[in-house]
Amino acid sequence: MKVSINWIKDFVDLDGINIEELISKFTMGVAEVEGIEYKGKDISGVVVGKILSVEQVPNSKKLHLLKVDAGDEVLQIVCGAPNVRVGLLTPLAKIGAKLGDVKIGKAKLAGVESYGMCCGGDEIGISDDHSGIVELDEDAVVGQDIKQVIDMEDIVFEIDNKSLTNRPDLWGHYGIAREIAALTGRKLKPLEVESKENFKDLKKINLSVESPDCYRYTTACMKNITRKKSPINMQIRLYYCGMRGINFLADVTNYIMLELGQPMHAFDGDIVKKIEVYNLKQDLQFKTLDGNMRNLQKGNMVIATNGTPVAIAGIMGGEDSEITDSTTSVLIESANFDSYKVRTTAISLGMRTEASARYEKSLDPEMTMSALLRYVKLIKDADKGAVICSEICDVYNKKYDKLEITITKDYIDKYVGIEIPEKTIIDILTSLEFNLLENKNGTYKFAVPSFRATKDINGKADLVEEVTRIYGYDNITPKSIKQIVKPTLLDRNISLEYDVKYALADRFNLNETHSYIWDDVNCNKALNLNPVSVIRCVNSINKDNNKIRSTIIPSLLKVIVENKGWYNDFGTFEIGRVVKKIKEDGLADETKSLGVVIYNKNGKIEEELLKLKEILDYLFSYIMKLDLSLSLDIPTVDYYIQKNYYKIFANGVEVGDIFAIHPLTCDNIEENCSVVGFEINFSAITGLDKISTKFEKISKFPITKLDFNFLIPQNKLYKDIIFYAKDIKTDLVYNVSLLDIYENNDGAKSYTLHYEITSMERNLTNEDIEQFHSSVINKFKDNGIELKL
Amino acid sequence: MEKLDEVLVRAKQDLSCVNNKEGLGSFYQNYLGKNGKVTELMKQMKDIPNEEKKSFGMAINNLKQELQSLMNEKEKEFAKKKIQDRIDNTKFVDLTIPSNKKRGSLHPITILQEKLIDIFLSMGFTVEDGQEIETEYNNFEAVNIPKNHPARDMQDTFYLDNGQVLKTHTSAAQNRIMKKYGAPLKAIFPGRCFRNEELDASHENTFFQIEGMMIDKDVSVANLIYFMKEMLTNVFGKQINVRLRPGFFPFVEPGFELDISCPYCDGKGCRVCKHSGWIELCPCGMIHPNVLKMGGIDPEQYQGFAFGLGFSRLAMMDFDITEIRLLNSGNIKALSQAKIK
Structure with missing residues (x-):
């Protein structure tokens, strides 16, 4: 929202206050200011000129030759504006004048000399109008500097709208002025409004409010309005604050909205004489005043007259009843609607307007009356002939609950952590129009003003905020806590994750990457991958990325694809979330998955798999401290090769698998490359008990070393062999290990x-050794394994 | 006697020609061995008159000792030479050549997260692990964002077909953690958050935050400022000033935007802080009484602060990364620039 300092000055005396400092104070105490504009600063040398004569420039259809009275001299000006006429007062940029980056000099147009320029609104920055020159009020003094005639010098600052979402009272200048009054310690001037007395004993407006979503509807009529254009200073304020002048009656509604935050609507009083507010019983089409046809739906709240809708409540009026150049009477709407109703209707119609943006903040229903009275006053001030022609008709169906909050000084001091004097607390809250009802020994009871009570202020913590933000957060001294010291240990869940990552990167030359939680459908298609997905996003902007992944491997394969141009032999890993199933209660069973994938352009799958095994051995024995075992299995996805596919077990619990990617997929990455990897359910790992290290007694007697050479049948795995080797009935074995593997050409x-x-x-003794020797041989013989001779 | 002197002279001559250990061995044999020259002289003892025997014997012993000490010296000389040779034979090494051990890389987020965790642990915070898929209740209702609240529009949410959401902020874990520990409580919970929006250089739909909470009987705004200041001073490794501005977040009251003095120019004004000297870093505030209540903590007895640090952005600042999309790009060439620890 844009805020004009000139406008604020209507309500707070800012004499002697540095505006830049004030604005930074506003950022620190109220809401973030995003930018400051210095309006009119770059304009100089422009005076009020009066057109004395108008002639056509020969050989030109558009250009006129003017004689313009500049006060101290009469100048010859060539001007292309269509609205030139004798007697018109207009801004005149004399030679040497500066209009932004433009410096006015003597010019020759269509062969005629021009000693200055009559200015359009856009040229002096007071509007975006380029259709003609500015028409000044008749009482302007010829030759006077334009800045003394119109309020074109102003400082305008823009507040981030997001920081105002909870402050319905700050969507107009008057509310901002209240904050500035509190920040500067100055008085907020009362709003000047029409007296209610002036509406007595006039005709009544027929008003029926059926909709429960209309909390309050306040209306009145005026007639004999002849003014078509708003006063120029009003137009300038509207323009500086981001709106555009339309016509007098509509401009004043916008002016009130920017001033008080209360959206208003002006209906043509000849067309709209009675008002009905109801929710539509069926869908219908409706043309809004921006000329667009809207498809209203059953349930939308409308303003109607004689059963015909004339406005979408809180959003926009209709074309048929809008103010036109021939309008002389007006029916004024100042209403309060349910915030949720307005918001959902605006979203469903795809039309968020200035009005709906304010209504959805939960506006103060008390405000409709003052807004209406303010409107009438502004009309009458600017159009002396305008007449009030109805009583005020006010249906007030839903008030907000009156809110009173009791708070103690101790509470505030404890919450903030410093001591704030009682006088400061009371002064601040009073300046924000919280009404002190009681003060008993540091216990205060405050009534919350209506404009803060609709949703913003609820309890004690809110009052603490009011006091501290105005008091100044910078005045709070940082302070440590008083607390008992206890050791804090890092959860194994988290430390293990880091340790594993560190080992993979530092020891095994792997690179950590992050990927998205959803499958990349296009990449998977290109790689012939078809992982299952058990849960989807229903509103993803990118329709290709709506399947939540059940395995992390496809994400890593994508990383391989995208980096293989750089490296011939590399690997990547990630610990990321996957969802393998939906639990019985319908919630996603989210787990952390550790995936490792290594790529080798010319690698052999067998060798690459052994590299993975080395990684697994290291992680399990040194990092995770778990018992690792593998078991041949059959993959459930077709992009893993069946051969050499193992399930991974930790402490006997299945936690993952180790695999080689199918050549079909590999070839889509790089012809004849090899890609292998493993995936481990990391959430399952962290729940397992670490194998604790217990020191065994070491014998002081010498160790005897014995080697056996066994012929190993094809169907036997090493883990079977080592199982037999350890399963000897003796207590002599200190250690047994595989010393060597020999494979001849026949595969034996x-x-x-x-x-x-x-x-x-x-x-x-020799007998001991011999006995041991034969029990080993027998053990193996029993399992069909013979010594190699 | 004459003979003895000759032997000594000859021995000295011979020894000076010896230049290795073997030579020293044969020198020994030649003089002090079984048939050595000195041994031969000893054998003449029997032919020596008795009265001269004593002095002859002494002379021979002196000769023997002299030869022995000459040999020892020679031996030392050889040992010394051998050591010197080893040094001389060591080739020159150019240690300015980098070693070629290959190392992988950790993601910048991992590196920074580890650093942040260390700092918070040292200040007595426990570290919690959150979920990425949350219930609507935890993500919104439990942090005081009821249905139909405009704040739900502010966060473009990914909704899932089972009614859950991809969490839009780490605050989604607040309720669970309060219920798990009760008060007093001091915890941080890092996690990945999601927003359903288009990607560009400064917008990601997937990013990291660190949420922190501290709840006790007298935790105050002054404590919040203290912890944030200390923590950030450690993160940036230099004195950081913080300031609070009002900010609206439904789960805190009062709510603040926390700015830090720009660590790149020490608040003097630079490109990073847009010449303001301050950088907007993290939303924070005193936990809203409703949020405490929903977490099973009595707001009349306890109060606390919470903050949500956007730490993808912090990582970008820390590593001078200009495009947020890089973090999830899987571009190893770029990401591996972040060195381990």
Whole structure:
């Protein structure tokens, strides 16, 4: 919202106050100011000129040759405006005048010399009108500097509308002026309005309010209005605040809206003589005053006369009843509507207007009366012939509950953390028109003013805000807390995530990336991936990205695609969220998933898989401290190869899988490349118990080393072999490990198992060793495995 | 006696020609070995008259000792030379060449999050993990944004087909955490948030925030300012000033916009702070009594502050990233510039 300092000065005396400092104080105490404009500052050398004569310039259809009285001299001016006429008073830019970046000099137009320029509204920055020159009021003094005649010098600051969403009272200058009065400690002047006395004993307007969404409707009529254009200073204020002059009666409604925040509507009094407010019982088409046909729906609230809608309540009036040049009488609407009703209707019609933007903030219903009286006063001030021709008709169906808040000084001091003097507390709240009802030993009872009570102020905390923001947040000294010191430990959930990431990056040369929580449908299509998705966005702007992912691997494959141009051999990882299923209560079962994918342009899948195994071994034994086991399985998706597909188990619980990407998909990334990876349900991991390290007693007797060479059948995995190797009935085994693997060309495989045996009590004898030897051999023989000879 | 002197002279000559350990071995054999020259002289003892035996013996011993000490010296010389040779044989190494161990990279967000977590832990905050998919209740109602509240328009929300939403702010976890711990409470919860809007250089539909809450019997605005100032001073590694401005957020009352003195120009005014000396950093405020109540905490007994730090933006400032889209781009070439720790 744009705020004119001139306008504010109507209500608060700002003499002796530095405006820049005031505006920064406003930002610090009320709402964010986004920018300041200095209006009229770049205009100089423009005076009031009076046109003495008008002649056509020869050889030109549009140009006129004028003699213009500039007060101290009469100048010859060439002018193209169509509204030139003898006697017209207009801004005259003399030679040497500055209009923004333009400097006026002597010019030759169509061969005729011109010693200055008559100005249009856009040229001196007071409107965007370029259709003719400005027509000044007849009482302007010829030769006087234009800035002394019209209020074109002003400072206008713009407030971020978002910071006003909870402040219905700040959508007009009067409310802003109240804040400025509180900030500066000055008095807010009362609003000048028409006396209610002047509406007595006149005709009544037939007003029926059926809709429950209309809280209050206040109306009156005026006639004999002859003025067509609003006073120039009113037009300038409207323009500086972002609106455009239309005609006198409509401009005043906008003026009141910008002044008080109360939207108003002026109906042509000859067309609208009675008012009905109701919610539509069926859909219908309606032409609004911007010339557009609107499809109103059943339930929309309208203003009607004799059963014909003339306005969409709180949003926009209709074309048929709008003010025209021939209008001389007016029916004024000053109403209060339900904020939600206006908001939903505006959204469904796709037309948020200045009026609806204000109504949806929950305006003060008390305001309709003062707005109406203010309107009538402004009309009468500017058009002496205008006459009030009805009583005020006011249907007030829903008032807001009166709100009183009791608060103590202690509460305020405790909440803020500093001590604020009682006088300051009371002065601030009083200046914001909170009414002090009681003050008993530091317990205050305040009545909340109606314009703050519609939704903004609810309780004690709100009063604390009022006091502190005006008192100045800068006056609060930062302070530490008094609290018992307790150790804070980082949850394993979170520390583990970082440790895993750190290991993957630091030790295994992998790069962490972040990806979106939804599947990239196009990328998946290009890569032949068809992951399942169990939950979708219903309103995503991008329709291709509405499936929430159930696996993180496709996201990582996309990263591979996008980076393979840079690297021949690289990997990436992410810990991100996935949804694999919907729980019984209907909520998404969201889990964290750790995905690792490595790419090698010329790699062999077998070798790449072993790299992954090294990563897994490290993560499980050194970082996660969990028991890792793998088990051959069959993948459920067709973009993993069946061969070499394993499920991953942590402490015996299935937590993920390790896989090689199908060549069909690989070839869509890079021909003959190899891509492998693993995915682990990280949420499941963090719930498992860490394997704690217990020190074993080390024997002081020598260790005997024994190697066995076994022929390994094709169907046996190492984990089977090591299981047999450990499953020997003896307490001599200190350690057993795989020393060597030998594979000949026929595919026959043999393992060398390396035993270290010892006793805690004594040196081993030859018999001990022999006995051990044969029990190993027997164990393996029982499982169909023979020594290699 | 004459003979002894000759032997010594010859031995000295021989020893000066010895230049390795083997040579020293044969020198020993030649003089002090079984058939060595000195041993031969010893054998002459029996032919020496008795009265001269004593002095002859002493002379031989002296000779032996002298030869032995000459040999020791030579040995030391060899050992010294060997050490010197090892040094001399070490090749020159150009240590200005960088090592070629390859390291991966962490995402800038991970690096910054770790730093923030460390700072908050040190100030006694526990760290909580939130969800990305939330109920409408937690995301809106529980933080004082009832149905039909215009604030719901301010946040373009992704709605899911099971009625849940992708959380629009980390505040969505407030209710759950209050219910989990009750008061007093001191916690931060970092997390990813989502807004249904078009992407451009400064807008992302997926971004990170860190929410913080502190609730106790006498937590005040003054405490809020203190914690934010200390925390941010540590984040930026230099003294940071903060200021509060009024800001409207339904879940706090009073609500503030917190500005920090620009860490790039120390408040003097630069491109980053648009020459104002201040940067708008994070919304914060005193937790709204309704929010406490819904979290099961009695607002008559307890009060507290909350803040929501947009930490994708903080990461951009920290790493001088100009396009927010980079963070989710998966562009390793660019992202890997962020060094581990």
